[in-house]
Structures are given as C-alpha cells and as structure tokens.
Amino acid sequence: MCRLAAITSNEYFSPMENIVALETMKEGHDGSGMGLVLKDLNGEFRELKDYPILSGICSKDGYRKLEDYMQSLGFKEKHMWSPAIRPVKGIEKRDYYFAKVYQYPEEYLDKPWAEKEDLLMKTRIALRKLGEEDESIVVFSFYPDIITIKEVGDPLTLGEFFGLDKSNLKAKIIFAQGRQNTNYAINLYACHPFFIQGYCTMTNGENTAFVPIREFLMSRGFPGYIGYNSDSEVFTHILHYTRRQLGFPLTYYKDIITPLKDTEIEKRPDRDALRLLKASLRMLTIDGPNCVIGFTPDGTCFMVQDSKKLRPGVVGGVKGKYALMSEECGLDRAIPDRDRSKDVFPMKYDMVIVSPGAKEVKVWNQLHG
Amino acid sequence: MEPATWLDHNHQLSLKEFPYIIRWRDDRCKRCGRCTAVCPVKAIEPGIQAQRIVYSEAPTPTPMVTKRIVHVVRQVTDINRYCTGCGTCTLVCPNEAIEPEYNPQHKFLHFKNKGGDAYKRGGRRNDPGTSTLDRLKFTRISMLTDPALDAGRHEFRIRTLLGRILPPEKLPLKDENGKLTLKNDTFIPPVREIYPIMIGSMSVGALSPPMWEGLAMGVAYLNEVMGMPVVMCTGEGGVPPRLLKSRFLKYFIIQIASGYFGWDEIIHALPHMVEDPCAIEIKYGQGAKPGDGGLLMAYKVLKLIANIRGVPMYVDLASPPTHQTKYSIEEAVAKMIQSMSMAWGFRVPVYPKISGTKTARAVLNNLARNPYAAALSIDGEDGGTGAAYNVSMDKMGHPIASNIRECYLDLVKQGKQNELPLIAAGGIGKKGNLAANAAALFMLGASAVSIGKYIMQAAADCFGDEMNRCNLCNTGRCPRGITTQDPKLYRRLDADKVAERVVEVFKAADTELKKIFAPMGRSTELPIGMSDGLSVDDKAIAERLQISYAC
Incomplete structure (x- = not known):
C-alpha cells in the first residue's frame, strides 16, 4: 500500500518532516518512487509568489530544448533553485533537477488570471510532449508558489539525495507520497502527488474504475486532462473538474466520487441537485479501495475515503499544524504532541477538511450534507 | 425385372434429406398414440406394415413363416411436415420409445421452397457456434x-x-452558500x-x-x-x-x-x-x-x-x-x-x-x-x-x-x-x-x-x-x-x-x-x-x- 503524508501548518516546515513520517509508515520494499508537492513556499520564493515556478528534471539535451522553448514563448527566467545533490547508493542521478521561476511573457502581463493559468498549463503540456519520447524533459508543475519534486527510490534516501535535510526549502503545505512496488514500469509521471492548476491530490489503492473515468475526463475537451500514467491521476482531475470547471463547492467532490444511495439522497436538503449529479457524473464514481488526500488553491486540505472505507487514514494535530496521514504511526511521528483523542479517522461518509492556515478541522458528513 | 414405376421414386425425398430423423423403437412402443397426436407438424403418423415373421413353436426348431399386419409410427417425407426436432413426442412418450435425432447431412434448405415459397420460420439465427460474447x-x-x-x-x-x-456542464445548478440548488x-x-x-x-x-x-x-x-x-x-x-x-x-x-x-x-x-x-x-x-x-x-x-x-x-x-x-x-x-x-x-x-x-x-x-x-x-x-x-x-x-x-x-x-x-x-x-x-x-x-x-x-x-x-x-x-x-x-x-x-x-x-x-x-x-x-x-x-x- 502506498503511503501518504500531508502536513499543513501556519508556519514553514521542512519536507523532511513528511519524509520521516513516510519512513515510519514503511513496510517492506519501497523503492518505486517518492513525490513531493510544496505549496506556500519560504526562503527566496517568498518574494516571488506571483511568478510561476516550473518544476522538473532534464537531461543536458532536454535542458537546452527547454530553455529554447521557454524563450521562444517569451518567458523570462527570474530565478532558479536546484537541490544540492549528494550522491547516494541506489539513486541514479539525472542531469538537472530544477525549480525555475519565470516572468510571464510580456503580452500576458495584464491578462486575467484564468488566461495566465491556461498558458502555464499549456506550456507545461507542450514541454512534456517535447521531452516525452526520449525522456529528456520531465515537467511536473508550472504554477506560482508550487514546487514538485519526484524521483525513483526510497523516500528517506531520496531526502538525503536531494539534500532536503540541510536545505532551507520549506513550505506551509507539503504533500508526500511513497510508492510501493506494485507497478513494473516505473515512470516519473506516475508518481503522486498530482497537480493541476492549483489542485493537488495523492491516493493509495488501485482505481478499478480507472478506464471509464479516464475516458470521461479526456472527452471533456480540457487540454489538461492527459497523462494518466497512474490510475490515481484521475482523482486530481476530478477535483479540478468539480471545483474549477463545474464550480461546485468542495464537499461535492465526495458526492461525485462516492455517490450516496438513492434512499440516502432523499434525506439530504440538496437532494434535487444530488440526484442530477449522480446521474450526470456516474462515470466518475470510484469503487476503491482508495484514501484520497488533496488540497485546493486556497490552501484547504482534505481527506476522503472510498464508499466501503477499505483503506486506513487519519487526520490529527494541534491548532496551526495538522497532518493527514495514511497511517497513525506517521501522524505520531509528524505531530507527537497532540491530543490523540481528537484524531479523526474518516469513515465512508466523512470528508475531513482542514481550513487554510491549519486553523481548524471539520468533519463533513455526507449523509447530512 | 421389376416394373419401372416401382423403382422410380424420383422427386420423392428420402429421410436423409431431413434435418431430424425420428428414432422409433418398435420393441418399446405400446402404440398409445400420444406422440402422433401431439406432434405439432404431423411429421409422424400411425401406419401399418406387413411383416414377414419366421417363428418356431415346436420343441425342435421348426421354422414357420407367417405374415402379419403391425402398427408402426412412421415419419413422413413431406417437406411441409418435416420433423422440427422439437421433441414433444419424446416428452409425452411413456416408454422412451421415440426421439428425433439431428441429421448433420440434411439438405433441408435445398427443398424447403415448395410452391416457390421461401422458407419462413420463427426463432433465431441457426448458428450453433460460439459467439464473440461467449x-x-x-x-x-x-x-x-x-x-x-x-x-x-x-x-x-x-x-x-x-x-x-444532461452533461455535467449543462446541469441547471447554482451554488447557494455552499449548497447546490436547482435553477427554476x-x-x-x-x-x-x-x-x-x-x-x-x-x-x-x-x-x-x-x-x-x-x-x-x-x-x-x-x-x-x-x-x-x-x-x-x-x-x-x-x-x-x-x-x-x-x-x-x-x-x-x-x-x-x-x-x-x-x-x-x-x-x-x-x-x-x-x-x-x-x-x-x-x-x-x-x-x-x-x-x-x-x-x-x-x-x-x-x-x-x-x-x-x-x-x-x-x-x-x-x-x-x-x-x-x-x-x-x-x-x-x-x-x-x-x-x-x-x-x-x-x-x-x-x-x-x-x-x-x-x-x-x-x-x-x-x-x-x-x-x-x-x-x-x-x-x-x-x-x-x-x-x-x-x-x-x-x-x-x-x-x-x-x-x-x-x-x-x-x-x-x-x-x-x-x-x-x-x-x-x-x-x-x-x-x-x-x-x-x-x-x-x-x-x-x-x-x-x-x-x-x-x-x-x-x-x-x-x-x-x-x-x-x-x-x-x-x-x-x-x-x-x-x-x-x-x-x-x-x-x-x-x-x-x-x-x-x-x-x-x-x-x-x-x-x-x-x-x-x-x-x-x-x-x-x-x-x-x-x-x-x-x-x-x-x-x-x-x-x-x-x-x-x-x-
């Protein structure tokens, strides 16, 4: 089972906190990769919050191609961060790991945010396609105040490899996932967490309804719904589709992926809407077993379970710092000094929502709406 | 030499042309007539046959010949009364004396157009093969x-x-304080x-x-x-x-x-x-x-x-x-x-x-x-x-x-x-x-x-x-x-x-x-x-x- 460690805090913290939590939850072999998404960044990035950051990995050739392409679009590089790589056994170093901060092309400077957002996504997709065949360019995210790091290997070793223990790279929301070795072909694009236009999720478990969901998303006519090297990427896109494209409140994400039974819908005050949602979005129903942890652009974090609650998952912490973990030992490691009696183990109807700034935890119950 | 009329059965069908041939067992049949009565197409009918019987009743073999008339169940060779193999005869037979048997060599479709009427029937495609679904x-x-x-x-x-x-994009819904409601x-x-x-x-x-x-x-x-x-x-x-x-x-x-x-x-x-x-x-x-x-x-x-x-x-x-x-x-x-x-x-x-x-x-x-x-x-x-x-x-x-x-x-x-x-x-x-x-x-x-x-x-x-x-x-x-x-x-x-x-x-x-x-x-x-x-x-x-x- 893949391990999930998300921490949200009102203070900056190091991704090593997530990585040691992953290590605590580790059982058996675990070298299929780790992914980190950092939101609300500290350090040099604090002054660059309005500028998009391109996170990725390149070969030497790919790096040149990437630079040429970005220049041709009119993006001007303002800053670049690279991890201080320390060679460690078992991790094969690639040529360039980077997070590049850009100024928007001039013609976009005064464009509305939605247009800028679409430009960023289209640029990321174009770069992905540019380097996909020879794996010379791998780009994970291109968005303001977001850095994504992914690599194949054991999470703790990777932390050392990237020098994260000594780095000043910190953030207020960090998601980390450690992949178990159930996939044969290890592809960096298959590493969680997945990110699209401010929305991010990571999941454990297999998605048995993957193919119909993927087909439904890909046929929405939205260029960002591509990839799907992992069956879990659809969870991120469903979140994006629910919130950004359809404009539904966050709790309806739960109603879409795990719709209530008809008799249960009748007891909800918004039953007229739910009935329509259930029919129109039935292709997005998941069947689990899945625990999904995500964040939205405003910094809200959440955890939901499949409708049979087949996976573990726990949310706990103190005011100002909460962790959303796939197992309790990870939570104990991340936030040991907390009132454990207030830990929340979401059941099949629950959506645990941690408000931006880790101010409070709310459990929204799908039965009551 | 026999007269030509006895040999000339041209334009008559043999049972071998029929898709089902009735297997009737003389020894089991008690001549109750249920099968012939129930047959939906009258493909079988009661008939009589003259049989030559050799028998011996003396303590030592003393073969004697006699002829007698017996009742039989007979399948007709009229294409309009072909046996469909339904097996209703078998169903009603008290002695398991009769059943239709499929004849893979049949030439039924060659003949089932009497009077220029193309063959009509009910049912399904006659293809016993395994379908793609299976x-x-x-x-x-x-x-x-x-x-x-x-x-x-x-x-x-x-x-x-x-x-x-309705496609999700066209759902008549609006967000009212975090709850979706229907537009009027x-x-x-x-x-x-x-x-x-x-x-x-x-x-x-x-x-x-x-x-x-x-x-x-x-x-x-x-x-x-x-x-x-x-x-x-x-x-x-x-x-x-x-x-x-x-x-x-x-x-x-x-x-x-x-x-x-x-x-x-x-x-x-x-x-x-x-x-x-x-x-x-x-x-x-x-x-x-x-x-x-x-x-x-x-x-x-x-x-x-x-x-x-x-x-x-x-x-x-x-x-x-x-x-x-x-x-x-x-x-x-x-x-x-x-x-x-x-x-x-x-x-x-x-x-x-x-x-x-x-x-x-x-x-x-x-x-x-x-x-x-x-x-x-x-x-x-x-x-x-x-x-x-x-x-x-x-x-x-x-x-x-x-x-x-x-x-x-x-x-x-x-x-x-x-x-x-x-x-x-x-x-x-x-x-x-x-x-x-x-x-x-x-x-x-x-x-x-x-x-x-x-x-x-x-x-x-x-x-x-x-x-x-x-x-x-x-x-x-x-x-x-x-x-x-x-x-x-x-x-x-x-x-x-x-x-x-x-x-x-x-x-x-x-x-x-x-x-x-x-x-x-x-x-x-x-x-x-x-x-x-x-x-x-x-x-x-x-x-x-x-x-x-x-x-």
Missing part, C-alpha cells in the same frame, strides 16, 4: 494488490439509467433507474396469454417484492387495457412500430393512466430480421388480440418493414420522438430501437444531437423473432459486440458516453451465460441489455435452439404454448410457473453479476466501458473491440 473473459482480478470485494457481504448497486442524461424553469429530461437486464420486446399476440401474463407477473414481483427494478417491453401489439390503467404500467416500456397496432387504444387510455410507462420504444428494426416488418398470422388474431390491437379478428397483421411516415432520420425520427414525448408531457423517455448494422453510428450521431432522444437500442443478429424469412434470420444483420463497442467509442470521442445510454440486444444468453454476456456488454459500453429468447427458454422451456430445433413460432402451433393463440396449446403453459421462473432467472443472474463484479473491484456503479476488465483469445477480435488479448 469468447470474452473477465481477466482483471483484484486479489492482493487490492482487496477483492465480497459478492456475498458487500453492498452492490446493479442499476442503470434509461433516459437522456429548466427542462430536465426524464431518466429512469432500472435493472440493467431488461426483457425485450415481445408482443401480446406473438406470445400466448399465459406467457405474456407470466412475464408481466414476474416483472411486477421482481419490482414490488424483490426490489429489483426490472422492466419489460411490450413489443408491437398494444397493451392489455387493464394494465394500461394500472399502477404496474410503470414497469413496462411500450413499443410503437410501423404497424402502430394498439396505439389507438393506448392514446385513448392516456387520460385514465395512473402511472406513466417506463419508456416508449420506437422500433425501426429488429436484429433477427433486419429490413423486415412484423407479421401476425390471421389465425393468431383471436378476439382478445383483435381488441388489444384494435383490428378485426382473423386478418393477417403485417407491420411494414419501415415506418410509412419516415423519409429521413433528421426529420421523421426527430418528429416521432418529439410526438411521443409530447403525448406524455415530456415525462417519459423515448428512444429508438434499430437492428445491428454498419450504419448504427450514423443513427447514433444523429440521436446524440437530438436532446430528446433518450437512448439507442441496438439489436444484434443473434436476436430472435416470432416470424421471418429464414434468409433474413440466417444471413442478415450485424453482431452486437463490435456494433455496441464502436458506438460507445464514438460517444466517448464526443464526450457523450454518459448522455445517451446504449441498450444491447441479440444473442445475450445464447449459450446460457446470461450474466456473463450482459457484463461483457456493459464493459464494452452498453448501459443495459435486453433479452428475449433466453427468457422464453429459461422461463417457459422453449424448445428452440440454433440447430433449427422447433422454431415453429410463426405457425401458431408452438408445442410449449408460448407463441400460440390456440387455447388447446397454451393451456399447457402455467402463467404462475412462468412468473416464478422469471424471478428465479433474475435472482440468479443478479448473484452471478455480483460474482463477476466483486473480484473486479466494482460494486457501486455498473462498470460501463470498463474495457480493461475484458480479454479475448483472438487478436483480431481484441483489436476490433480495443480490448486486450490473452491466451
């Missing part, structure tokens, strides 16, 4: 990387939707939640009263007692008046076809209806006999049928091959859907049924653009019929598997795979694998499947099979009493038993569906389009259906 396997099994579900313990929701489903005055097309296996269109008239009644009772029981929303299509032939005005009408899909039989009565009953029907099916084609209309022979048109259909008694009731008002799909089909929708105030889903064809995608794309089209039902070549030309049944039509798959993938391209449900029919349960065939079709993209022959075989012991056994539905002499209006024949069928079997069939299929879905990790929604769950041991089929090849 070659599909479910190969995506959750076990250790993910826990499989428990078919007996977990909750399964085996339901589907019939009706035009927006038309929301009617959608029914039904069980994904439906009973397909078989008319009152084609079916005998106890058969139709048995199916209807079974469906009502499934809905009201078992909580399974199974629906049934009436076929073209009207609806019994009492049913039209009853609350049970909601379990029925009323069919309108090119003959419009019974529709005067249906329209006049509209003000008295206490429930809307489940849906309206407009029949444009039938998988078993594409391009053919319906035909109810005059001798089936008794008083009850005449009343329900609104016609005189004892006249041939021919439905034309095509709707006479139809001159283009854009114009006439849209109008028909519109008119039927309007008749029920746009509260009832209206959808067309076509026979499987290479042109199905053209029809589909037209319907996809018509916001009132509620579904598309496609009936494949393995479907059944009460009466048709043999050539239509055997040689016309399109297999359902690739037809439904290409239509689904076409919808996927347009992003409309959830808007216009596809109903697959024709050959589901051909070899008895009802649930497996249905599940395979769901995974290829069907939202629901429709069954006809299977339920007749399973619920009323229909003799018919793909070896041209029985297939007498068109003659009104159905030996089981399923497709006849002759009270002497249909009294053999007990409507209560049919109903009981219908319930048993659906209950068992429900369990089997769970046993398929559980190990595949699917329980909360029907796995429509879950093509990664399927494999086939033939590369060409795999490529055509865009599923994996496994061997």
